[in-house]
Amino acid sequence: LLPILNFPDPRLRTKAKQVEVVDDQIRTLAADMLETMYAAPGIGLAASQVDRHIQLIVMDLSEEKNQPMVFINPRITPLTEDTQPYEEGCLSVPQIFDKVERPARVKIEALDLDGKTFTLEADGLLAVCIQHEMDHLDGKLFVDYLSPLKRQRIREKIAKAERIREKERVK
Numbered sequence: 156l157l158p159i160l161n162f163p164d165p166r167l168r169t170k171a172k173q174v175e176v177v178d179d180q181i182r183t184l185a186a187d188m189l190e191t192m193y194a195a196p197g198i199g200l201a202a203s204q205v206d207r208h209i210q211l212i213v214m215d216l217s218e219e220k221n222q223p224m225v226f227i228n229p230r231i232t233p234l235t236e237d238t239q240p241y242e243e244g245c246l247s248v249p250q251i252f253d254k255v256e257r258p259a260r261v262k263i264e265a266l267d268l269d270g271k272t273f274t275l276e277a278d279g280l281l282a283v284c285i286q287h288e289m290d291h292l293d294g295k296l297f298v299d300y301l302s303p304l305k306r307q308r309i310r311e312k313i314a315k316a317e318r319i320r321e322k323e324r325v326k
C-alpha cells in the first residue's frame with residue numbers, strides 16, 4: 156500500500172506534470188494506487204495524494220469494487236452551467252465532510268493504460284469525483300472552497316488529532 160499524504164502537507168499543493176510515456180512503471184503505479192484506494196476505502200485517488208506528481212487518477216464507483224477506471228493526462232470541460240452541491244470527503248483530509256458546488260455534467264478526455272485517447276460524459280457522482288480528483292492534480296483540495304474560518308478550524312482539528320495519536324504512540 157502507498158502512504159496517503161494528509162492536509163496540510165505542502166506536497167499536496169504540487170502541480171502534477173503530464174505523463175509523457177504510458178509505460179509499465181505507470182501501469183504498476185496505477186495498480187498500486189487502486190489497491191491503496193480500495194483499502195482506504197475510497198472511490199477515487201489522485202497520484203498527488205501518494206506523493207507522485209504526475210497526471211494520473213484511478214477511480215471505481217462500483218459496489219462490487221470490480222470496475223476500476225484509470226485517467227491519464229485528463230482534461231474536463233463542463234457540459235452545462237448548472238452546478239450541483241455534494242457532501243464531499245477526502246482521503247487526505249480525514250473525518251472532514253462539507254458541501255461543495257461543482258458543474259453537474261462534464262466531458263472527460265484522457266489516455267487509458269494503453270496510451271489510447273478516450274472521452275467520457277459524466278454526471279452524478281462520477282462528475283463530482285473526477286472534478287475532485289482533477290483538483291488534486293492541480294494542488295487544490297475541497298477545503299479550499301470553504302470559508303477561511305472553516306479551513307482554520309479543520310487545521311486545528313487535524314493538529315489536535317495528531318497530538319492525541321502522538322501521545323498514544325509514546326505510552
Ligand SMILES: O=C(O)C[C@@H](Cc1ccccc1)[C@H](O)SCc1ccccc1
Binds near residue numbers: 243244246
Ligand atoms: O480523497 C479522494 O480523492 C477520494 C475521495 C473521492 C471523492 C470525494 C468526494 C466525492 C466523491 C468522491 C473520497 O474519499 S472516496 C470516499 C467516498 C466514498 C463514497 C462517496 C464519497 C466519498
Ligand SMILES: [Zn+2]
Binds near residue numbers: 246247
Ligand atoms: Zn481527495
